[in-house]
Amino acid sequence: MRVVYTDAAWSLDESGQVEPARAGIEREVFGPGVELDFGLHDGRFLLDGPEFHRHVRGASALVIYRCQVTPALLDAVGPSLRVIARSGVGVDNLNAPLLKEAGIAGFNIPDYCGDEVSTHTLALLLALERNICAQDRLVKGDRWSVHAGGLPRRVSARTAGIVGFGRIGRASARKLRAFYDRVVAYDPYVSADLMAAHGVAHAAELGELFAAADAVVVHAALTPESDRLVDADALARARPGALLVNTARGRLVDVTAVLDALERGGLGGFASDVFSPEDPNDDPVARKLLERDDVVVSAHRAFLSAESERSVRRRVAQGVADVLHDSLERDDDNH
Structure with a gap:
């Protein structure tokens, strides 16, 4: 299974480049059976358009921050998608009605900060x-x-x-x-x-x-x-x-x-x-x-502390892992 973090600010190193090695918390939670991938970044995260849509194709899960959940995004990912997690408190970009209609799980972390x-x-x-x-x-x-x-x-x-x-x-x-x-x-x-x-x-x-x-x-x-x-x-x-x-x-x-x-x-x-x-x-x-x-x-950082960042990352990863685990179990039962 493949989990794509579309725009995780914590994944950027000091030079502003995506550094997958920073995902220690996530790798600990998901274990070796899940492939982690990260957003396309060139000064800012790419969150729309053909290149972005090719990048998310085939993901089992998306973890979003500012990324907007739209019909185009769901179409781009395809039928493999099981869950979208919002790494934050708000749900305005999660588009719960669309996820419900598509039968895709979605959640946020409302109380971490x-x-x-x-x-x-x-x-x-x-x-x-x-x-x-x-x-x-x-x-x-x-x-x-x-x-x-x-x-x-x-x-x-x-x-x-x-x-x-x-x-x-x-x-x-x-x-x-x-x-x-x-x-x-x-x-x-x-x-x-x-x-x-x-x-x-x-x-x-x-x-x-x-x-x-x-x-x-x-x-x-x-x-x-x-x-x-x-x-x-x-x-x-x-x-x-x-x-x-x-x-x-x-x-x-x-x-x-x-x-x-x-x-x-x-x-x-x-x-x-x-x-x-x-x-x-x-x-x-x-x-x-x-x-x-x-x-x-200030630059939308009211939520930020070392403790809150660790907490939201772990809780998001655990929530996604739980949904994917349940999905695998249901697939096995159906077979």
């Missing part, structure tokens, strides 16, 4: 609150000044808001409560009683959350209903000088609306670990955000 993402969220938010990045640039540029970069506010007198109260939203709530006077959350799928159990107030509508919070962090899942959830209407309800942080999915936030809100002073700052497209330099609106001192960004 809650500590990392919630910590990264607080790091971005506090960097905005304390103007850390602006100060860093000024001092390193030989422009030392105590008051340069703006006057921070006292967070212990402020309210923090959370959009999405799943595993990561709850982890962030615990950490936010150490800094902010009050935490409020919006999630149409979570009861006010459960939020209260975490010491968090309930907002019935997204606009109500923005009207109540001095800082808002986004932890919602990306679905067709939540695409561009944080839009111009939501931001119009924001408190003057409110801060916005997104460590979930780029398409949850309308960056055009964010840029407009920053330019007119409606928002006091924006921080994001995620964009759509992935690299904000590839989008003209996002590039304008990068030029601003009131914007802090």
